[in-house]
């Protein structure tokens with residue numbers, strides 16, 4: 225089974241143990257000598273996408289009844305976002321966007337199933353994915369609704385129905401539990417962290433495994449649906465760049481997002497999900513627009529956390545302050561994200577949230593050949609700031625493998641540096657990462673690394689940049705305690 229993909233964190237008062245099926249010592253017992261557990265080669269094969277005919281991805285509502293219902297957190301326990309979609313998407317050569325205002329955005333909620341005496345109103349939008357090229361089909365979404373509930377009590381079960389009562393289109397009754405209050409003795413019991421999920425049969429085993437562990441919160445750290453492994457006519461591939469190399473633009477098949485929203489509803493209508501963007505969410509389209517599906521479909525506590533962007537934000541979950549960062553937009557010291565990060569870090573009160581956890585999609589510390597030192601420009605800009613505020617743990621995805629580092633800063637073991645954890649492959653249809661950069665013949669050539677969306681390339685050769693002068697680092701990382709896969 226693909227159980228290496230999920231890390232469930234159990235937090236007991238001030239002791240944090242990361243458990244990945246079996247006993248792995250905590251970082252406090254380190255630093256450790258690197259250990260690699262090779263992946264069983266039989267797992268290397270491609271995962272198979274759920275087809276449009278699978279019952280879990282079918283539309284099962286009528287008219288303008290809500291579907292793809294999800295809960296997300298706001299910046300603190302007293303508020304959450306409820307999101308859903310009404311109406312049908314269209315894809316083809318003659319699409320007509322729905323009018324977002326034509327369906328109301330209402331949530332009725334309360335601590336009892338009946339009566340649900342409270343009501344909140346929100347807003348709605350529609351997004352388009354357009355391609356100005358002969359033969360390519362355009363997409364327009366159903367009506368996407370986001371409603372923020374406020375004035376909630378901590379660690380409390382709430383029932384809710386969402387929809388538009390004026391047209392008798394309300395959902396069934398769902399429920400969620402708010403986060404505990406923020407203080408050093410108060411934590412969500414279990415947080416599931418997953419990335420690179422996709423929508424394959426292996427994704428379904430990841431999500432089933434996750435559900436069976438009863439998480440209180442799900443973090444999704446980028447690469448969500450892999451809708452961009454498809455052409456607009458619905459033809460998919462396991463490797464887009466090798467299969468459709470002559471298309472005029474990198475196409476997507478946006479209905480995969482709707483399939484994904486339907487598949488996820490049983491989990492995320494109950495358990496809050498917090499998402500941050502990965503490279504598969506870029507989804508370029510006409511007029512250089514990007515990230516339309518990501519930014520439109522998820523709710524983010526951006527305003528509540530002082531960010532004006534869907535690409536970075538922060539929130540509290542009990543005694544943990546989570547910082548979600550964007551790697552595929554500007555991270556430079558003079559940019560908005562960096563300035564926001566400085567303000568956000570300065571506002572953290574460690575006597576209220578002792579744990580400070582940051583996440584973003586592509587890892588800085590990674591010993592695999594895949595994406596080796598790809599995000600180093602972001603690291604050059606931001607590592608010192610995160611270090612100066614003593615971030616405890618960083619979670620990343622992108623590399624389809626699990627890996628945990630010792631505490632490290634500037635390529636050096638450092639008892640005040642964060643622990644970096646790559647959470648492993650969530651089940652998407654691309655291959656898993658197997659080879660390490662320090663294996664004979666596998667050291668990647670720097671020229672093969674740059675990613676055009678990562679805002680530059682800073683590891684020109686493996687003797688410049690932050691690792692300069694650390695000759696051992698040329699395709700070898702001595703600070704990784706255990707790397708590779710746990711089966």
Ligand SMILES: *[C@@H]1O[C@H](CO)[C@@H](O)[C@H](O)[C@H]1NC(C)=O
Nearest residue numbers: 225226227267271272425426
């Ligand atoms: C992925 O799913 C297939 C069945 O669809 C299974 O044979 C395979 O072992 C799974 N891969 C992993 C890594 O769990």
Ligand SMILES: *[C@@H]1O[C@H](CO)[C@@H](O)[C@H](O)[C@H]1NC(C)=O
Nearest residue numbers: 317318354355356360362510
């Ligand atoms: C899709 O939208 C683009 C941008 O508006 C437009 O140029 C193109 O003609 C549309 N394509 C189709 C097939 O309608």
Ligand SMILES: *[C@@H]1O[C@H](CO)[C@@H](O)[C@H](O)[C@H]1NC(C)=O
Nearest residue numbers: 359455456457458459460468
């Ligand atoms: C989609 O387009 C590709 C490339 O033009 C083509 O090979 C494929 O047969 C098309 N698929 C369908 C279902 O039309």
Ligand SMILES: *[C@@H]1O[C@H](CO)[C@@H](O)[C@H](O)[C@H]1NC(C)=O
Nearest residue numbers: 356508509510511512513514
């Ligand atoms: C899109 O980006 C390209 C390349 O950066 C640029 O040349 C072009 O002017 C842009 N188009 C629009 C509509 O902004």
Ligand SMILES: *[C@@H]1O[C@H](CO)[C@@H](O)[C@H](O)[C@H]1NC(C)=O
Nearest residue numbers: 608634635690691692693694
């Ligand atoms: C990182 O280490 C290198 C040398 O090992 C040093 O030149 C550089 O100043 C350090 N950077 C920071 C931000 O401490």
Ligand SMILES: *[C@@H]1O[C@H](CO)[C@@H](O)[C@H](O)[C@H]1NC(C)=O
Nearest residue numbers: 683684685686687688689692
């Ligand atoms: C490595 O990069 C540095 C700085 O860009 C450069 O001075 C040096 O010549 C490069 N070394 C090699 C072997 O390419």
Ligand SMILES: [Fe+2]
Nearest residue numbers: 447502503622
């Ligand atoms: Fe990725």
